[in-house]
Each structure stands twice: as structure tokens, then as C-alpha cells.
Amino acid sequence: MLHDQTIGDYAAGGRHYPPAPARDQPIRLKPDETIYSEGEHARAIYQVETGAVRIYRLTPSGQRYILSFCGKGEWFGLETGNVRTDFAEAVCETSIRPFRASQNTAAPIDLLHIALTNLAKAQHKQLVITEQSALKRVAAFVFEMAERHPGAREFDMMMSRSDIADYLGLTVETVARCFTKLREKHVLCLNGKLQRIVRLLDRDALIALTV
Amino acid sequence: MLHDQTIGDYAAGGRHYPPAPARDQPIRLKPDETIYSEGEHARAIYQVETGAVRIYRLTPSGQRYILSFCGKGEWFGLETGNVRTDFAEAVCETSIRPFRASQNTAAPIDLLHIALTNLAKAQHKQLVITEQSALKRVAAFVFEMAERHPGAREFDMMMSRSDIADYLGLTVETVARCFTKLREKHVLCLNGKLQRIVRLLDRDALIALTV
DNA sequence: CGGGTGCTTGACTAGCATCAAATGTAGTGG
DNA sequence: CCACTACATTTGATGCTAGTCAAGCACCCG
Helix, strand or coil: CCCCCCHHHHHHCCCCCCCCEEECCCEEECCCCEEECCCCECCEEEEEEECCEEEEEECCCCCEEEEEEECCCCEECCCCCCECCCEEEECCCEEEEEEEECCCCCCCCCHHHHHHHHHHHHHHHHHHHHCCCHHHHHHHHHHHHHHCCCCCCEEECCCCHHHHHHHHCCCHHHHHHHHHHHHHCCCEEEECCCCCEEEECCHHHHHHHHC | CCCCCCHHHHHHCCCCCCCCEEECCCEEECCCCEEECCCCECCEEEEEEECCEEEEEECCCCCEEEEEEECCCCEECCCCCCECCCEEEECCCEEEEEEEECCCCCCCCCHHHHHHHHHHHHHHHHHHHHCCCHHHHHHHHHHHHHHCCCCCCEEECCCCHHHHHHHHCCCHHHHHHHHHHHHHCCCEEEECCCCCEEEECCHHHHHHHHC
8 A cells, every 4th residue: 555655755765666646636726825834744746737836945044045936737846855845835826736646547657757857947047046147037037937928928927026036046126126127128018017917029139138 | 679778768758667777887087077068969877986076067158057066976967858968077086887778687776866866956056056145155065065074074175166166156266265264264274285175173163154 | 497277365346235215006994 | 085004016325245357376397
């Protein structure tokens, strides 16, 4: 009976064929609702169906640092051990699907592929962050968000300025200033009461900024 | 015959039981010798036996960014696809052991565990880098190096100042200034003609700096 | 001795954090 | 309908940190 086996267990002893998941019911979440917290026992991994999730840690000094945002189709919650090392929260109205380690039913989840994808994301983020200049980082962020809405004239970032700041290692003020710079350069427009709806005016200029 | 299968192949199609490795002969490397380069076909993963390896990328502007240093026992070279996305070089006299995907012989390699370990490393590094203040970053780096030599009075970092700078997203000058500050604070001594041999004087003070 | 390399130090500057305040929008209650 | 609060974003003024440019030092080797 594998039902109580945790994700961490087969991450640690991954010599075994990954147990097939039992497809659980999707979970609907309100904005800022917690999915799991640091220190908890890791029982499942998740796939985002709609909306977005933020994965973050709190430093000893209480500062929040957002490791990643997960959008539609992306996986999160895979840990090295069987204890959560970070927090997961819904950014907005979100629906996620949990997968637990249980008896073989359907096709097994490709945990290795998920881990490698997340690793590639984390490495790319390292480059973005150290690639100093606040404007570059914000441009890279906007580009990343735009890639999630291919072909759309406009899209909603959904994250607050402080989410973006904690993601990019900047302050809220600096992020706001960068957005106004991007507007002044006619790279994008911001709409919506919270100015989170982006309309890209000059995609090439945006890309040029991230280089 | 799986002999020509690449790492990327079973990373992408990882639903299969990881092929058991053929234990290849160790490779001895001189300082700065290349192990693989961006764009090459990924044929093997490696484990460090002695010495150290730097994994890095070059930005479009030609800047080097070091993603990680791999020390004794650590694995590198596992890619999402079958093409190298980064460079690997020996930092110093180094011996590594390659593992190729070939017919089942010995125990299979736990690729998932390797991927998750590297992911955890990458995430930790994100925190270190965004945790502003050059001194904190350098302190965290020294601590990381010290952890690789538990119980040793002294140890050789082996990396040059510019390696450290490219790893932490700082400049050589800033790194040097931080080391002198650490000396002034009597946290450590530096010995050797290249000032790369560290003697920790106040481990607690070092840890306090990284918080 | 001269040149090369890697580390350190100094002077100056640009860019981001910090502190503070203004703006805009929505919601509440009189 | 308007005053008032609450919240997120934006803007402004100022200081500090790390980057930049430049020079100096220590060591090694031909």
C-alpha cells in the first residue's frame, strides 16, 4: 500500500518507477489563499489549471522572496525531502489539480521532466536577476508574462507591484518607476484600475531591453 | 541498443526506468580545461571525484555568469533537452567520472534525485543573490565553501576572484573589498600567494552575516 | 630586468533603496 | 450625493552601495 507515501519519499528513493497518480479532484482557490506552508508534510504535487500560483520563502529577517510564479499547465510542489521548504499561494482566482502518490492507475507522472523544467526555470531566473538594471529585469518579467498569452492583444499580469518586486529582488517603487519608463518609451500600455493589464505596443523593443 | 541514447532523451521521455549506466573511466582535467560547451550534443552526465567544476553561460553581451560550482561527489550535466545549454570547465586539477546511457549493468542512477538536488541548489542561490548587500553574498559564498570542508582548519577555495564575482553577480573589485572587510572584522584569514586559502576565525560571525 | 597575471585600493559616479507624500479608485455610511 | 477610509500605485527628494576607471602591489617566469 503506497497510499501514504509522500512525494519526498519517491524523490529520495527515486530508483523506483514513479507511482502512478490517483487523479484527485481539482481545487478552487480565492486570491491569496494558501495551498501549503513551509514545514508541512509534502503529500502531493500540483498542476495549475487556471489562474496563477506564487511559490515563496521567508528569510529569517521576515522578507518575502518569490521563487516562481506558476501559470496554466505548470507543476509545483515537488520537493527534495518530504517537508515543504516554501509556501504556495494563489495569486488570483485559481484552480489547481493535486496528484498524490497512490496505487498505479493511469499513466505515471514524469517527475524527472517536471524537476528539470523547474530547474531550467530557476537557472533562467538567476540570469535575469543578476543581469543588473531594474529596467531589464522588469522587461524580462513582462516578456515572461507575455509569453504565457501568445497572440493576445492584452493580458492581465494579475500580480501586484509588490509581488513583482519580491520576485525580481527590487522594491515596489522601483518596479513602478520601471513601468512608467516602459510606458514613456511606448513599449506598452497599462490598463485596468490596478494597472495590471498590459498591452504590448512594441514587442521588439521589449526584447531588445532584456538582452 | 541504447548506447547512443542521450541524457536528454531520457530526460524528455523519462517515463522509462532510467537506463543503468556503464561506468566509464574517470577523466583527469587541468585547470580551465573544457568539459563541454553550449550547443553540443549531451551524451553523458558527470560526477566530480576530486577538484571542482564551474557551470556557466555567456549572455548575448558576452558576460559570463556562473550558475554553479560542483565539488566532490556532486553531479552535473543533466539537461532538459539533448543539447548543452551551458559550459562546463574544470576550476583546478580535477577528476570527473562520466556516466552514459547504455545497457543495464550496475545500479541505475537516480536522475530525479540529482535534478531535485540541483534545483534546491539553484533556489538557494536565488535567495543569496537577491539578498542584497555584497558582503552578505560573499559571506554566503565563503560559508558554502567552508561547508565542503567540514572540520578543516583551512581550505582552498580554488576559485579566482573573478570566478566568485561572476558567480555572485558582483565585480572583482567589490569581491576583493568584501574579503578585506571580512579580514578587518576578524572573520577569516587569507593565505597563499593568490589569497584563496581561507582560515575561518569566527564561524558564528560569518553565519550572522549571511542572515 | 621586464612583462604578465591576479589581487587590492582609491576616487568618482550612476542607480537603486529609503523615506515621504500625492494620486486614483472602490467601498461605506451618513 | 458626499465625506471618509482603505488600498495600490505613482512620484519626488535624498543618501548609500556597488560599478567604473585607474593605479599600485606582489608574485612568477622568461
